Amino acid sequence: MRRRLGGTGREIAPLGLGCMGMSWGYAERGRDDARSAAVIRAALDAGVELIDTAGVYGDGRNEELVGRAIRGRREDAVIATKGGLVVDDLASRRMHRDGRPETLLRQVDESLSRLGVERIDLFYLHRVDERVPVAESWGALATAVEAGKVRWLGLSEVSVAQADAAHAVHPVTAIQSELSLWTRDPLGGAGETGAGRGTGAAGETRAAGGAGAAGGAGGGTEPGGDLLGWTREHDVSFVPFAPLGRGYLTGTLAPGEFEDDDFRAANPRFTPEAFARNRAIVDAVSRIAAAHGATPAQVSLAWLLARSERIIPIPGTRSGAHLAENLAAADLELSGAELGELDALPAPYGSRY
Numbered sequence: 040m041r042r043r044l045g046g047t048g049r050e051i052a053p054l055g056l057g058c059m060g061m062s063w064g065y066a067e068r069g070r071d072d073a074r075s076a077a078v079i080r081a082a083l084d085a086g087v088e089l090i091d092t093a094g095v096y097g098d099g100r101n102e103e104l105v106g107r108a109i110r111g112r113r114e115d116a117v118i119a120t121k122g123g124l125v126v127d128d129l130a131s132r133r134m135h136r137d138g139r140p141e142t143l144l145r146q147v148d149e150s151l152s153r154l155g156v157e158r159i160d161l162f163y164l165h166r167v168d169e170r171v172p173v174a175e176s177w178g179a180l181a182t183a184v185e186a187g188k189v190r191w192l193g194l195s196e197v198s199v200a201q202a203d204a205a206h207a208v209h210p211v212t213a214i215q216s217e218l219s220l221w222t223r224d225p226l227g228g229a230g231e232t233g234a235g236r237g238t239g240a241a242g243e244t245r246a247a248g249g250a251g252a253a254g255g256a257g258g259g260t261e262p263g264g265d266l267l268g269w270t271r272e273h274d275v276s277f278v279p280f281a282p283l284g285r286g287y288l289t290g291t292l293a294p295g296e297f298e299d300d301d302f303r304a305a306n307p308r309f310t311p312e313a314f315a316r317n318r319a320i321v322d323a324v325s326r327i328a329a330a331h332g333a334t335p336a337q338v339s340l341a342w343l344l345a346r347s348e349r350i351i352p353i354p355g356t357r358s359g360a361h362l363a364e365n366l367a368a369a370d371l372e373l374s375g376a377e378l379g380e381l382d383a384l385p386a387p388y389g390s391r392y
Contacts, residue, residue: 040053042349044191044213044351045274045275046274052086052088053352054344054353054354054366055088055089055119056078056353057091057353058096059091059093059096060357061104069357072104072107075104078357078359080112085366087366088117089278089351091120092104092120093124094120095125095126095134095165102153106155109156113156116160117161119161119163119213121164121165123137123138123143123146123167124136124165138164138167138173138175143164143176144179144183147159151188161190161191161193162183162189162192162193164195167194173197174208177208177209178209180209191212192205192211193211193212193214193215195216196215196216197216199265202266206273211273214266215278215280216278219339220320225277225279226265226266267350276350277347277349277351278351278352280353282339282352283365285303289335289336290325294311306392308387312389320387324381333371336368338371339368340354340365341371342381345372
């Protein structure tokens with residue numbers, strides 16, 4: 040059940056590991072670098088290859104953590120990181136976009152140093168800087184490939200038009216965007232109801248826990264069009280971040296339980312009203328899970344895996360038990376009727392950021 044990574048010819052495990060939450064976005068009280076490094080190594084032991092991080096996660100701390108965890112295991116891992124965002128204030132997670140070539144090339148070098156590797160397997164343009172043509176940012180990253188510093192390139196949270204513009208300059212290996220039963224925008228259909236989408240000034244990114252499991256950050260360009268369809272047409276992988284709805288789809292969260300430094304405390308989808316209105320989604324997932332003796336998280340991931348062989352989700356966790364739970368989803372087969380029921384669920388209430 041291994042899956043091809045874009046047009047690279049490389050096959051990898053169907054699930055990766057998102058590392059953002061180990062250093063960024065979620066409550067600091069639960070962070071433990073030693074335990075997180077053990078989770079990364081346990082993932083490698085279980086055959087997981089795609090390990091996802093970014094330069095802005097903890098302002099470099101997450102890349103350093105990943106680098107320590109993979110030491111001596113480099114050949115077992117496909118390391119993905121990102122550039123194009125700059126942290127302004129670590130405490131508030133305020134960032135801005137910077138897609139200038141000189142910034143991106145500097146960030147490639149910084150990521151190489153923090154990760155302690157000679158070459159990055161997959162480097163994403165984390166967000167498109169609306170002040171810089173996509174082709175210009177992408178062309179700069181292509182020179183990093185030519186220099187042997189990066190193997191493959193990816194895009195994060197882009198529109199179909201932006202993906203086309205980049206692909207015309209240099210092949211896109213992967214597109215990363217939020218996709219789950221809680222966020223279906225990249226399917227070109229079900230979006231969201233209720234409060235409008237988050238927007239921000241050009242180049243500015245709000246402190247939305249920004250960075251979703253692989254990176255989402257509110258503000259600016261929203262993913263647009265049938266991105267999943269685009270990946271099928273262009274032999275590109277689709278890497279969903281936050282495939283468990285930032286924990287909502289596990290059915291274990293309650294409104295008001297988040298600490299102030301957890302970005303979900305201020306997220307529109309985690310208000311009491313949104314919790315109540317989105318309950319039908321998690322209830323349906325839980326019913327199907329019970330029929331299989333599985334968990335809601337496993338059903339949510341199995342639904343994603345069944346949508347396309349292009350999809351390689353990267354659920355994040357700081358727990359070895361949750362890692363094992365997530366990986367077991369690769370063996371869960373849902374019936375056509377169950378997949379149809381999940382496909383027909385109502386659009387989620389509330390904006391992503």
